[in-house]
Amino acid sequence: MATTTTTTTADNTPKFHQTSEFRPENNPAISPPTHDGLQFWQFMVAGSIAGSVEHMVVFPIDTLKTRMQAIGSSSSYKAPSPTLRQSFVSIMQIEGLGGFYRGIAAMGLGAGPAHAVYFSVYELCKKNFTAGNPNNSIAHALSGVFATVASDAVITPMDVVKQRLQLTGSPYKGFGDCVKRVLLEEGVGAFYASYRTTVVMNAPFTAVHFATYEAAKRGLMEISPENVRDEETLVVHATAGAAAGALAAAVTTPLDVVKTQLQCQGVCGCDRFSSGSISDVVQAVVKRDGYGGLMRGWIPRMLFHAPAAALCWSTYEAAKSFFHARNGSEDDRNFS
Template sequence: MADAVLAGGKGVERVSHDGLKFWQFMVAGSIAGCTEHVAMFPVDTLKTRLQVPAAGSAISIQQALRSIVKLEGPLGLYRGVVPMILGAGPAHAVYFSVYELCKSLLGGNLSGHHPFVHALSGVAATVASDAVFTPMDVVKQRLQVESSPYRGLADCIRRIMREEGLKGFYASYKTTILMNAPFTAVHFATYEAVKRVLMEISPGSASEERLLFHLTAGAAAGALAGVVTTPLDVVKTRLQCQGVGGCDRFTSSSIGNVIRLIVQKEGYTGLTRGWRPRMLFHAPAAAICWSTYEAAKTSFQEFNQNSKSLP
């Protein structure tokens, strides 16, 4: 597992993250997830508006931004932030703790490079965390849509439950898993690989715990994974927002059916809608998330060491 470099009175001491408790991984993940999503939420709102276009709506990032600020004010960029926070905290707690557990069980903490283990651990993490996050993600997306008919969080939850039942909250779960599994596999494998390369480039002057390492590796991983999985993200967003604010409603939640209808109506470019704001979201979001997560882990490691040294 990652080593922390702590500055002390007698130089630099390398401290292993091994020994962190499961709940500490959960808390670190929860802090990282909430920090990431709150910081990047306006970009996420722009992505949703571009992926679920209403009649005559904006077709560029600049137009979408101007439209939201003009018609809804700056706070319009944060419409749906409450359900996001309610879902992101526990979901990221599950996400990172399951990743760390699987990585440890599969030997990913041993010396050497283990891209398959990192990818597989990431897939296991996303399957578990998406079960927690998807309902709140559905609510968030519907509140973000232009001309959303919902008055707020409680009204949206109540109407989905009354009109669609519990399955309405999980209409996109299969698509979310199929999107996030490759996303997470690419994300974690790229993150660990880039971090390893950076360590090899300057082994004498930098440690893998340096903030710049995590920011760079996280940004590269988020950007690549975000762009590669944009078509599936478009499908997921359309399924979550169908019938809302004039959005198309689908007779089947089959991914193939949704893709076919999008291509028929908008061409193949319809499947790439929002790729720029998606990349602009995931690059800095992953950088923020990973650096926050690693900093939280280091803090817990210091706390555990100080606790052991107390009489």
């Protein structure tokens, strides 16, 4: 509210002055820390919602990708590299529609917390790295790298469970049975056998993803400024997100193949490796399938990440807009 002070003139007549309106956000001791007008818990909630929507909607495509990548020397597939169609037909004939959703509980439990960490760390780093330049692509890429290192520590165990449940003829009855048996038979370390590979893969993936997303979003807004007005439109976020997801997925497919091999090793005919070394897995894949084996699953991987990123970014930005409106309405109520 506005405050009023009084002074007196030379003839002792009181004179009233109205000072500027006081708001607690002008007082750092009272105001919670914000970035882009939001508090960081709001970025976490927005990211959690976005991540859950992203993975749940396109989960069947992820199952196809896992089936195509997790092929070992003793695989029942006659062809060395099953096609997308072969994997789809196999699941439909043997398991039905339910086969596309095995492991979705594990991803449901992991996606929300992991993306909450992912986006909040990204926004925190972006705030500190951009140094007043919101178009700094290097800052966006570095922020993405820091975000993925943190979030991968949360999602990797759930990803291991998810992929083992997605395998053809998976020996596990469900989420709980898989967690219990992996702990008893292989130990806690099995849940993080692929963590190093996941980080090595997701660091460039996220760097390419975020840098491409911010650049594509900026380019789309410059091409059609009449469609932006006060807020960026849903189509801008979705298009930029799809482009970013597809490009990042294509670039990092070889490392994704390595990650899948490590997470599913020793299960359903998948090869077992004496170490978690990326080079050892690469050599084994190349020896068995040639260099083409390192690109196995690139089509469903792109088909997954393009719509997934579009959904994720549009949902994330929509949630941010909701919080912006909420924060604004609270300000209006508090200071009207």
